[in-house]
Every structure is written in C-alpha cells, then in structure tokens.
Amino acid sequence: MPSFRQVGEKQLPNPVLCMAWSPKRDLIALANTSGELLLHRLANFHRVWSLPATEHTGKEITALAWRPDGKILAFALGDTKQVVLCDVEKAEILHLFTVENAVSCMHWMEVVEESSVLTSFYNSEDESKLFLPKLPALPKSYSTTSNIFSEEKSDEIMNLLGDIRLNILVVGGAAGCVELYAYGMYRIATLSGIPGSCRSLSLSTDLKSLSVITEVRSVDNDPEICYVQLDTGLLSDCLPEVTRMARKFSHISTLLQYLRLSLTCMCEAWEEILMQMDLRLTKFVQEKNTNTQVQDEFLELLLWGQSSPELQALLMNQLTVKGLKKLGQSIESSYSSIQKLVLSHLQSGAEALLYHLSEVRGMCLWKHKFEPLGLNAAAVEDAITAVGSFSLKANELLQVIDKSMKNFKAFFRWLYVAMLRMCEEHVPPELNKMTQKDISFVADFLSEHFSENEELFERKGKYFNVERVGQYLKDEDDDLVSPPNTEGNQWLKFLQDSVHLKESPLLFPSYPNKSLHLVKRMMERVIECCLQNPAEVIGKSVKQAVFMSLYTVPESSENTPRLFELPSQWNDKKANMHYVVFTMPEVAPCKIYLLRRATDTHRLDRVYSCLDARFYDDEMLTVVLRAPEGEEDGGRVLAQLPLAAAHSCQSDFTWDPALRLDQQSGSIPSQGLVLENQWRVLENMKAQFVAVNGIRKVACVLSANLRHVRMFEMDVEDEEDEEGGDSQNASANQDALEASMTSQGDGEEEADGRGPDGGSESGAEAKDPMEDVETHLESQEELELA
Numbered sequence: 212m213p214s215f216r217q218v219g220e221k222q223l224p225n226p227v228l229c230m231a232w233s234p235k236r237d238l239i240a241l242a243n244t245s246g247e248l249l250l251h252r253l254a255n256f257h258r259v260w261s262l263p264a265t266e267h268t269g270k271e272i273t274a275l276a277w278r279p280d281g282k283i284l285a286f287a288l289g290d291t292k293q294v295v296l297c298d299v300e301k302a303e304i305l306h307l308f309t310v311e312n313a314v315s316c317m318h319w320m321e322v323v324e325e326s327s328v329l330t331s332f333y334n335s336e337d338e339s340k341l342f343l344p345k346l347p348a349l350p351k352s353y354s355t356t357s358n359i360f361s362e363e364k365s366d367e368i369m370n371l372l373g374d375i376r377l378n379i380l381v382v383g384g385a386a387g388c389v390e391l392y393a394y395g396m397y398r399i400a401t402l403s404g405i406p407g408s409c410r411s412l413s414l415s416t417d418l419k420s421l422s423v424i425t426e427v428r429s430v431d432n433d434p435e436i437c438y439v440q441l442d443t444g445l446l447s448d449c450l451p452e453v454t455r456m457a458r459k460f461s462h463i464s465t466l467l468q469y470l471r472l473s474l475t476c477m478c479e480a481w482e483e484i485l486m487q488m489d490l491r492l493t494k495f496v497q498e499k500n501t502n503t504q505v506q507d508e509f510l511e512l513l514l515w516g517q518s519s520p521e522l523q524a525l526l527m528n529q530l531t532v533k534g535l536k537k538l539g540q541s542i543e544s545s546y547s548s549i550q551k552l553v554l555s556h557l558q559s560g561a562e563a564l565l566y567h568l569s570e571v572r573g574m575c576l577w578k579h580k581f582e583p584l585g586l587n588a589a590a591v592e593d594a595i596t597a598v599g600s601f602s603l604k605a606n607e608l609l610q611v612i613d614k615s616m617k618n619f620k621a622f623f624r625w626l627y628v629a630m631l632r633m634c635e636e637h638v639p640p641e642l643n644k645m646t647q648k649d650i651s652f653v654a655d656f657l658s659e660h661f662s663e664n665e666e667l668f669e670r671k672g673k674y675f676n677v678e679r680v681g682q683y684l685k686d687e688d689d690d691l692v693s694p695p696n697t698e699g700n701q702w703l704k705f706l707q708d709s710v711h712l713k714e715s716p717l718l719f720p721s722y723p724n725k726s727l728h729l730v731k732r733m734m735e736r737v738i739e740c741c742l743q744n745p746a747e748v749i750g751k752s753v754k755q756a757v758f759m760s761l762y763t764v765p766e767s768s769e770n771t772p773r774l775f776e777l778p779s780q781w782n783d784k785k786a787n788m789h790y791v792v793f794t795m796p797e798v799a800p801c802k803i804y805l806l807r808r809a810t811d812t813h814r815l816d817r818v819y820s821c822l823d824a825r826f827y828d829d830e831m832l833t834v835v836l837r838a839p840e841g842e843e844d845g846g847r848v849l850a851q852l853p854l855a856a857a858h859s860c861q862s863d864f865t866w867d868p869a870l871r872l873d874q875q876s877g878s879i880p881s882q883g884l885v886l887e888n889q890w891r892v893l894e895n896m897k898a899q900f901v902a903v904n905g906i907r908k909v910a911c912v913l914s915a916n917l918r919h920v921r922m923f924e925m926d927v928e929d930e931e932d933e934e935g936g937d938s939q940n941a942s943a944n945q946d947a948l949e950a951s952m953t954s955q956g957d958g959e960e961e962a963d964g965r966g967p968d969g970g971s972e973s974g975a976e977a978k979d980p981m982e983d984v985e986t987h988l989e990s991q992e993e994l995e996l997a
Contacts, residue, residue: 219256229272235281238299246270248286250299260302268295268307274314278395279321279378285395287314287382294382296395306396306468312384318412319395321378322450323784339462343563346469347555350476377454379418383409387425390746393457396464397742400446400749405439406758413780413789415810418447420756422789422808424778426764434764436778438791440757442812445583445749452580453749459574460742462567466560467735473556474731478684480548491529506661512629513653523633532630539623543616546680550612553605561602568595568738585748590741592716597737599719604730607721608683611695615679618656625653659696683727690724697723756812762795778806787811819848822898827925828905830854835893835901835912847898849912849923850890896921 225243232239237253246264251257264270269288276285283305284297294314295307380395387405389412392398407427414421421441429435446453512518518526530538568591574581575588624642631638682691697703706712722730761778778793791806819836827833831851838846862880866872872879899915903925910923 218253221256229275231275231277233281233299234277234279238281240275240277240284242272242275242286246272248272248297250302262297262302268304269293274317276317276319276380278319283395285317285319285380287317289313310382310384310390312386312388314382314384316383316409316412318381318414319378320381320414320416320782321376322418322454323416339566343566344559346559346563349472349556375458377450377457379414381412381414381421383412383423389421389423394461397457397460398746399453399457400753401746402441402750402753405441407437410436410776411778411780413782414443415782415787415789416784417787417810418443418450419787419810420789420812421753422780422782422791424780424791429763436761436764436793438757438759438761438806439755440789440808440812442754442756444813445752449580449584452584456571456574456581456584456586456745459567459571463564463738463742466564466567467738470557470560470731473552473560474684474728476556477549477552480545480552481681481684491525506657509657509661510654513625513650513657516629516632518633526626526630527633532627532634535623535627535630539619539627542619546612546616549680550609553609553612557605558602561598561605564598565595565602568598585745587741587744590744594738594741596716596719597734600722601730601734603719603721604725604727607695607723608680608727611679611683618660621649621652622656625649685726686728687726688729691726694724757808761793762798782810819846822847823900825901825903827851827903831905833901833903833910835898847893847896848890849893849898849901849910851925893921
C-alpha cells in the first residue's frame with residue numbers, strides 16, 4: 212500500500228487552468244476558465260473564499276504566485292495585462308499594476324543571503340517611524356468606480372511590504388520580456404532579448420542567476436523548448452544596496468497608492484448636488500426676459516429687499532426653502548469631509564513621500580554604492596520638487612475650502628432669511644440680524660461669483676462657477692475655471708520682483724491654474740521616471756550565461772493547458788542549484804530527465820588543480836585545490852571528495868606496461884564530482900598542504916611559506932565560523948569539480964618551484980560538470996521509470 216493517503220476529492224464545475232499551494236499553510240489556490248480565483252483548504256477540499264472575475268481586473272487568469280510568507284497571492288490576467296495582489300485573509304485586492312505583455316508565468320522568491328550589512332539594515336529599518344506619524348486610516352465606507360476597494364484598505368496597503376527581508380516577484384511573458392518586482396510592488400529590473408516566450412521562471416535565492424524555460428520557433432517553425440540561464444550578478448553583488456533601494460522605492464509606491472485612494476475619497480465626498488446652484492442660475496439666465504444681470508438681481512434683493520418675478524420664481528419654485536437648507540447642509544458636510552481628508556491624509560502622505568525621497572537623495576550621493584544601480588540624483592530632485600508642488604496645491608485647496616465655507620455660510624444665511632420673508636413666514640430673531648459688515652461681505656461674494664461668463668458657457672455649458680472646490684477634484688487636463696485670486700499677495704509679488712528667487716530650485720512651483728488631480732498625475736509621472744532608471748540599468752546588466760535547446764513540443768500537447776506542461780523548475784536553497792525536470796515523450800516516453808545547473812554562473816568555467824590530497828577516512832578524500840592564475844588570493848579551496856562517486860565509474864582502464872602512466876593518461880577514465888556543502892574557499896591564505904584526522908574529524912591547512920596554519924573541524928553543520936571574516940560559507944556558491952582518479956608522474960610544479968622527486972604526485976582538476984547537454988540528460992541525472 213502507498214504511504215500517502217487521500218484526504219479529499221471533488222468534482223469542479225469549471226475546468227482549472229492554474230493551481231498553486233501556499234508555501235506556509237495547507238491552502239491551495241485555483242483559477243478556472245470563468246476567470247474565478249478560488250482558495251481551498253487541504254481538509255475535505257473546503258472552499259475558503261472565491262474571487263469572481265470583474266470587468267476592471269479581467270477574466271483570463273494566466274498565472275499564480277504566492278508571496279513566500281503566504282499572506283499575499285499574486286495572479287496575472289491575460290486580457291487586461293494586469294498583475295493583481297490579493298490579501299489571502301480577506302480575499303481583497305490590495306494592489307495591481309499593468310505590464311506591457313500578457314503574463315504567462317510568475318515566480319515569487321525570498322532572499323536567504325545573510326550579511327552584517329543586511330542585519331544592521333534590518334535593525335534600523337523602522338527608523339522612519341520615529342520621525343513620521345502613522346498614516347490615518349481611510350474612511351470605511353466608500354466605493355470607487357472600479358468597485359475594487361469596498362472596505363478599509365489603508366492598513367493593508369501600507370503592510371504590503373511584509374517582512375523587511377527582500378522578496379522579488381518575477382513576471383514573464385511573450386516576446387521574451389521578464390520583469391522583476393521588489394516586494395511585488397516596485398519594478399527593480401526589466402529584462403529583454405530573451406529568445407522566445409517564457410513558460411517557467413526560477414530566480415535563485417542568492418540572486419546570482421535567473422533560470423528561464425522558453426518556447427521558441429525552430430527553423431522548421433516547430434515549437435522548441437529551451438533552457439536559458441541569466442547572470443544576475445549585479446543584484447547579488449549589491450544585495451545590501453538593492454535591498455535598501457527597493458525598500459525605499461516600495462515605500463514610495465505604497466504611499467502613491469495611499470494618496471490615490473485618499474483623493475478618491477475626496478472626490479466621492481464632493482457631491483453633484485453642489486452643482487445645482489450653477490445649473491439653476493444658468494437656466495435662469497436662459498429663461499429670463501430682462502437684460503438685467505443675475506448679480507444685479509441678487510444685489511437688488513440684498514440692498515432693497517425686492518426681487519423681480521423671475522428671481523422670485525427661481526428661488527421659491529426651483530430652489531425652495533427646503534432645498535436651500537439641504538444644499539447648505541450638503542456643502543458644509545462635503546467641504547468638512549474634504550478638508551479633513553486633505554489635512555490628515557494628503558498632507559501626511561506627501562510628508563512621508565518627501566521623507567523617503569530625501570533619503571533616496573542621500574543614497575544618490577553615495578556614488579560608490581548606489582551609482583552602479585542607476586540612481587540618478589537629478590531625477591530624485593525632480594521627484595522631490597513634484598511632491599512639493601503637490602503639497603502646495605493641497606494647501607491651496609485648503610484655503611479655497613476655508614474661504615468657500617465662510618462665503619456660503621454667510622450667503623445662505625442671508626438668502627434663507629430673504630426667502631422666508633417672500634413666503635411671509637416667521638424669521639428667527641438670531642437670523643434677522645445683519646450688520647453692515649455682513650452686507651458688505653455678501654455683496655463682495657455676489658460680485659465675484661455671480662457674474663455671467665460667456666467663455667465659461669462655451670467650455671462647460673454654464674455661465675457661473677459659484678462652487679469653487681469641485682474644479683480641483685476633476686480628473687481633467689483643462690485649467691481651473693476660476694483660479695484663486697492672488698491680487699494683494701505680498702509673497703508672490705516679492706517672488707516676481709526678485710530676479711534670483713523667481714527661478715530658484717529651492718522653491719517649489721505652485722501651478723496656480725492646475726487642478727489637484729492634474730498636479731497629482733504630474734507628480735506620479737516624475738516619480739515613475741525616477742523609479743524607472745534603476746530598473747533599466749539593472750536590466751541591462753543581466754547577461755545570458757547559458758542557452759540550451761532541449762526538445763520540440765509534441766503537436767498533441769497543443770490541447771493541454773500550457774501551465775500544466777513540463778518542464779518544471781526548482782531552486783535548491785542550500786546547495787544553490789537550479790533543477791529542471793522534463794520529459795520527451797516522442798523520444799523516450801519512459802524516462803524523466805533532470806537538468807541541474809549551479810546558480811553561480813561565474814564559477815561554471817573554473818578549472819582547479821590539486822595541490823595536496825589526503826585520505827580522510829574510508830569514504831572521503833580531503834584535497835586542497837587552486838583556481839586558475841589571475842584569481843584573487845589564488846582561489847584556494849579546501850574540499851571533501853566522496854570516493855564512492857569515483858568508484859562508480861563504469862569504464863575500465865587497461866594498463867600498457869610498455870608506457871609510463873603519464874603517457875597514457877588520456878585513456879584513464881574520469882568521473883564528474885559535484886560538491887554539495889563539502890568545500891569552502893580559503894580566503895587570505897595561499898594554502899598548499901593539508902593534514903587530516905578522520906577519527907577526530909579535524910584538518911590543518913598549511914600555507915606555501917610554511918608559516919601560516921589554519922585548523923578546521925570538518926563535519927560541523929549549521930554553526931558560525933569562529934574566525935568571522937577569515938572564511939565564508941561554502942553553501943553560498945557551488946562548484947563542479949571533476950577529479951582525475953590517477954597519479955600523474957609529471958605533476959604540476961607548485962609556486963615555490965619544487966617539482967616531483969622521482970615519484971608520482973597525485974593530481975586533480977575541477978571543471979564544469981555540465982560539459983554538454985548529453986552529459987546532463989543521459990548520465991546519473993537520468994531516471995528510467997519501470
């Protein structure tokens with residue numbers, strides 16, 4: 212009987228296109244042909260939630276990927292070319308972004324590399340919380356036109372970053388386009404030039420290489436599966452800098468999302484009822500039979516208490532006392548809500564943006580560290596200026612709201628009393644008192660807001676713009692209908708008269724004729740330009756290291772969903788190896804093929820020579836190896852070679868007594884050996900000799916000058932090196948060492964000039980175990996199924 216047991220079974224109503232298990236919990240995500248995303252538990256295949264397809268997001272799910280902590284699920288939509296991040300706990304969409312090509316595969320990985328620099332960064336990451344107040348939560352009940360954000364989202368949005376440790380969402384699509392998104396938010400690299408369309412991705416956890424399975428068209432126009440390994444060494448070499456930059460830019464991305472939602476709340480707080488005054492006054496102008504201006508009609512009512520029959524009909528029949536009271540309450544409620552959102556959300560978000568961009572500017576000044584990543588100080592300065600202009604526009608809106616609330620309050624109070632007198636109703640004593648100052652205030656309001664504007668009628672279809680707040684919230688490219696009156700502003704006059712301050716980079720431009728929405732879009736474009744340059748620079752640094760054509764796709768497989776087809780990839784975090792599993796049904800239907808590649812592409816071509824070798828025990832050989840000339844510190848390596856792998860060589864060697872052994876060394880069979888965690892680089896030491904004791908599990912390495920020794924405990928797992936910087940963990944890299952299992956009479960002379968003294972000297976060489984495709988596909992990595 213099999214050792215596994217069935218825990219559930221269910222027939223599904225719609226065919227499944229994608230499925231992926233959560234990395235942390237017993238949850239599996241499914242996407243079906245109807246565009247629905249489902250989450251099920253392992254126990255009895257119980258459904259946790261379902262997310263139906265929408266017109267805004269899309270209906271064709273093409274790929275799934277879990278964030279390594281299991282809290283966020285990413286899914287790609289082919290029809291809308293979007294990638295959506297979904298909160299697993301609440302089944303809510305938190306963030307989405309658009310890609311250039313439809314996504315065919317995704318992979319979400321987390322960096323496991325450790326360093327003292329990264330540790331200090333992790334410990335200091337929360338410093339921003341000491342200087343910035345916590346952003347307030349958005350209102351709980353509001354609905355956008357996209358109908359995505361139906362609940363309170365601010366906390367979830369700001370928590371999108373998750374843990375401080377860097378994680379990267381890799382997105383691949385047609386035309387060989389691959390994009391890397393730090394924390395699933397910020398595009399950290401854009402890769403192009405990859406042959407064919409992507410079918411599978413795997414970014415190594417040490418960030419040294421990206422393994423890609425692509426489908427290309429052969430000369431005969433047949434679909435052909437290929438393996439591509441890309442060198443992403445810049446990400447690995449600059450990991451602390453990449454982490455810090457990505458963290459900051461992802462903070463900026465989440466803050467931009469927060470500002471968008473805040474502005475959406477403001478737009479919804481502004482009601483269409485506020486436009487009634489403008490529209491009814493326009494209708495009054497079109498229907499009245501006199502040539503009297505509207506403001507004259509109201510001024511006559513203000514000064515003499517008399518009105519024309521047309522104005523009286525407008526006030527009593529269309530506006531009505533009840534309608535006027537409702538309009539006044541709506542304006543007060545709407546303006547108060549918008550004012551609170553500007554003060555607590557827009558200004559707080561803009562201040563946080565300025566803080567993080569200022570830190571990025573400081574990073575730009577550290578050119579030795581961050582210039583290779585493409586940080587541009589000028590672009591960051593432009594972004595800071597754009598955020599400053601947005602803050603000025605938000606402050607301008609506050610002033611307009613404050614002035615409008617005072618104007619409308621005085622105007623509606625006077626008009627309400629006037630309409631009560633027209634109806635011959637009782638006027639409350641507290642409303643019946645108007646001073647000369649109040650009359651002058653209302654008169655100024657009528658003169659400024661109630662004058663007919665023919666140009667405005669041609670643009671907007673109305674003669675009046677009494678309500679001045681709504682124009683700031685319109686998502687239009689047009690200038691403001693009624694920009695703020697800056698006459699008498701001593702500061703602006705001083706700036707205009709100053710030759711040096713007028714164009715000073717220290718002052719943020721104000722854009723008095725632009726709406727808040729337009730300035731916000733201008734800010735987003737500038738920040739996007741600032742964020743885009745590092746992605747281009749990092750993308751150009753990625754080079755193709757390996758390209759292998761594997762096999763052609765059988766025509767019968769065209770009916771199978773591509774997401775379920777092999778090859779399948781895996782990254783071994785401990786051994787730092789890429790694995791690919793695939794089958795070739797038309798060639799060998801009973802075989803499964805395993806392809807293995809080291810993640811460090813720079814070590815694949817190294818050939819090592821043996822300096823010393825000692826038997827460690829019955830099963831292991833301890834060797835000191837040297838890298839080719841030109842390597843830093845001579846590339847000395849202490850390694851353990853398993854003898855069992857050498858004994859597994861099936862070829863026999865026939866000794867010709869007439870020849871010396873070195874004269875027939877080419878006929879001696881050799882066996883490829885891949886070292887897992889059984890080796891380490893000997894930094895800052897020209898190691899030459901080794902002495903071992905397998906019983907005590909110790910080794911002593913001696914330098915070439917015979918004065919420098921280094922001791923090791925050999926079979927120690929998961930313990931820190933007491934010497935700190937003297938050596939590094941061998942699991943960070945992988946080498947493939949091919950040792951020649953023979954003694955060569957004319958062994959390689961060493962650096963000290965000593966040669967063999969009549970006897971043979973053991974030798975070993977190390978080189979790429981992946982010499983050709985056949986070695987991978989037909990050697991010990993091939994598993995033949997019965």
